[in-house]
Amino acid sequence: MSNQTRKILTSYIGEEGYMDFLISLALSVVLGLVLFQALHLLTTRNQTERAKLPPGPARLPIIGNLLDLGDKPYKSMARLAKIHGPLMSLKIGEVTTIAVSSPSIAKEILQKYDSVFSDRHLPSSARALDHHKFAISWLPAGSLWRNLRKILNTQIFTTQKLDDNQELRRRKVQELLADVQERCLAGKAVDIGQAAFKAVTNGLSNTIFSLDLIHKSSGTSHKDVVRGIMDELGKPNLADYFPILRHLDLQGLQRRIETNGEKLFDLYDRIINERMESRRMEGYVPKNDLLDTLLSISEENSDGATPENMDMEERFGFSLEKAQPLRAVPIQP
Secondary structure, eight states: OOHHHHHHHHHHHHHHHHHHHHHHHHHHHHHHHHHHHHHHHHHHHHHHHHHHSOOOOOOBTTTBTHHHHTTOHHHHHHHHHHHHOSEEEEEETTEEEEEEOOHHHHHHHHHHSTTTSOSOOOOGGGGGGGGGGTOTTTSOSSHHHHHHHHHHHHHTSSHHHHHHTHHHHHHHHHHHHHHHHHHHHTTOOOOHHHHHHHHHHHHHHHHHHSSOSOOTTTHHHHHHHHHHHHHHHHSOOHHHHOGGGTTTOTTOHHHHHHHHHHHHHHHHHHHHHHHHHHHTSTTOOOOOSHHHHHHHHHHHTOTTOOTTTOOOSSTTSSOSOSSSOOOSSOOOO
16 A cells, blocks of 8 residues: 555544554455355355256255245145256255155165165254154164164064054044044034044053043143144254254254153153052063063063163153163162
């Protein structure tokens, strides 16, 4: 900068202001160079990434192809497939997604490369209470997943087990019809959602715990907790499209899921503690339900399960014991 220019600036802003101006100018130049280099690297990386991916629509910065999906994604995907082919790549926020719309390609992927594509996409909300580490629906295909699937196939979904529970299912349907008839005779409206929820939940709870979880006086609160979890799981989550936001939980979805999940786990823990106390008493008659089966597996260390890998907290969708590997001893609160 020439002396004449310096004198002019100094006359307006003073010597100290002139030095501040030079520092600000230098910082601006450095920041501009850094941003330029970052954009250049990002563009180069995206171009390299795109070169390895199937064709797809042009992407916008940050949001990718979110706008291309519109309010009816299934129709938008069909339209885009006609333009870019049956195998195309999309950028949903910061997540690269491959869309397959050809039956032959889908068959090849699912049959020939099934081990590569067997894992499910893990939504951020499924990480609440570390559920993704234990739930068979989210576990990657590995030894733990195979052990749990083996237990399900041999202890729960066998023809004999299903036949044994046939009378239970019939009884719950009869109870549902009786509840509906009672309200009709009283001239009261029937809440079909509540009635169906009670029948399904009590059918499952009898299969698992040999008891009804929902009674006429307590059905609403339990339904509200379960419905709260389902509602939060069904909401769009920014963290699913921008993983960098996962730990911030800007929408509070994970926090609300954990709050409701802890209520369910507290309920299940009380039931399990009572069952474990009962099993230690003399003359205990096994109930032959799912809970008894899982506790017996843990105790006997059968089917390849050990106390270390059968800490069945959320692995079957309900809590047996949270803090330590499951053993046949009372769980301390």
